[in-house]
Amino acid sequence: MKILVEKLRHKLAKTKNGFVAKIAETLKLRTKIDQDLIDDIEDILIESDIGVDVSEKIIERLSEAIRVQQIDDPYQIMGLLQGIISDILGKSNLEKSLYSNEHSPQVILIVGVNGVGKTTTIGKLANNFRKEKKKVMMIAGDTFRAAAIEQLTIWSERAKSIIHKHLAGSDPSAVIYDGLNSAKNRDVDVVLIDTAGRLHNKVNLMNELSKINRTIKKVIPDAPHETLLVLDASTGQNAISQAKIFNGIVTIDGIALTKLDGTAKGGIVIGIKEELDIPVKLIGLGEGIDDLKDFDSEDFAAALFG
Ligand SMILES: Nc1nc2c(ncn2[C@@H]2O[C@H](COP(=O)(O)OP(=O)(O)O)[C@@H](O)[C@H]2O)c(=O)[nH]1
Ligand SMILES: [Mg+2]
Numbered sequence: 001m002k003i004l005v006e007k008l009r010h011k012l013a014k015t016k017n018g019f020v021a022k023i024a025e026t027l028k029l030r031t032k033i034d035q036d037l038i039d040d041i042e043d044i045l046i047e048s049d050i051g052v053d054v055s056e057k058i059i060e061r062l063s064e065a066i067r068v069q070q071i072d073d074p075y076q077i078m079g080l081l082q083g084i085i086s087d088i089l090g091k092s093n094l095e096k097s098l099y100s101n102e103h104s105p106q107v108i109l110i111v112g113v114n115g116v117g118k119t120t121t122i123g124k125l126a127n128n129f130r131k132e133k134k135k136v137m138m139i140a141g142d143t144f145r146a147a148a149i150e151q152l153t154i155w156s157e158r159a160k161s162i163i164h165k166h167l168a169g170s171d172p173s174a175v176i177y178d179g180l181n182s183a184k185n186r187d188v189d190v191v192l193i194d195t196a197g198r199l200h201n202k203v204n205l206m207n208e209l210s211k212i213n214r215t216i217k218k219v220i221p222d223a224p225h226e227t228l229l230v231l232d233a234s235t236g237q238n239a240i241s242q243a244k245i246f247n248g249i250v251t252i253d254g255i256a257l258t259k260l261d262g263t264a265k266g267g268i269v270i271g272i273k274e275e276l277d278i279p280v281k282l283i284g285l286g287e288g289i290d291d292l293k294d295f296d297s298e299d300f301a302a303a304l305f306g
Pocket of ligand 1: 112113114115116117118119120121197230258259260261262283284285286287291
């Protein structure tokens, strides 16, 4: 589900008004490009949530481009930054599409810490698959709170999907095992598995996720076909630390980056790409059912700098 650049720009307004506007402001005040200006831009990048190493890399490439292309008008720097950032983000469109139907059912495991937006993302993702005429089942693998199961149930109704759930307090692996068997019997195209995100103890998390993975493989040996890590953009660099922890425990195939609409820390997308090299596949741009979009690096850079 693509989003128009103009709409994306509107959704990313806080990030654009953050570091991007600050750079634009700095450029306006200058008539020539000198080291002072480059240093100011570097400071702004570092203060945003892009990360220090990545900021330095961007500045190196910017200086190189200015030198090679013999640019002397500060006005042209925005365009250069757009190109560099778009290039760093790479061609996300070439990543294997989530919506490809190589597997039946296609099993997607959703992981991430509490509150990042896992359950909401499942609701929106189900809706996206429904638009592709897919039959979707959600499995309520976060069994620790009754409210979590209720929340997923509401999303299943909104997204016209099947929900498979057990009572609160039951074993997550049991509900996943039953759910997957039921999905096979009911010719479901896509299964979205919700999980709890209790990160208070790395060993527990590791045990829990390994057990869930073993259970999934008992029913469908080549599943999960996709493990999606949900990260909250508004947590900035903390999101990168979470990704490192999860990636050390399970193989993360892609990231769904939520809450980009409400934060000035959207530069985190660039940090994720550089520090983790895990593709951001989906972006959350609001709480509504239509607010989960495919990530397109060129559009993202264009929305911020264009
Ligand atoms: N503004 C905004 N809010 C979001 C987004 N995604 C999730 N949320 C909100 O974040 C809160 C936590 O989401 P939830 O799905 O319950 O997180 P979970 O604990 O990981 O399952 C809820 O209030 C959601 O409405 C998003 O992309 N934008
Ligand atoms: Mg949840």
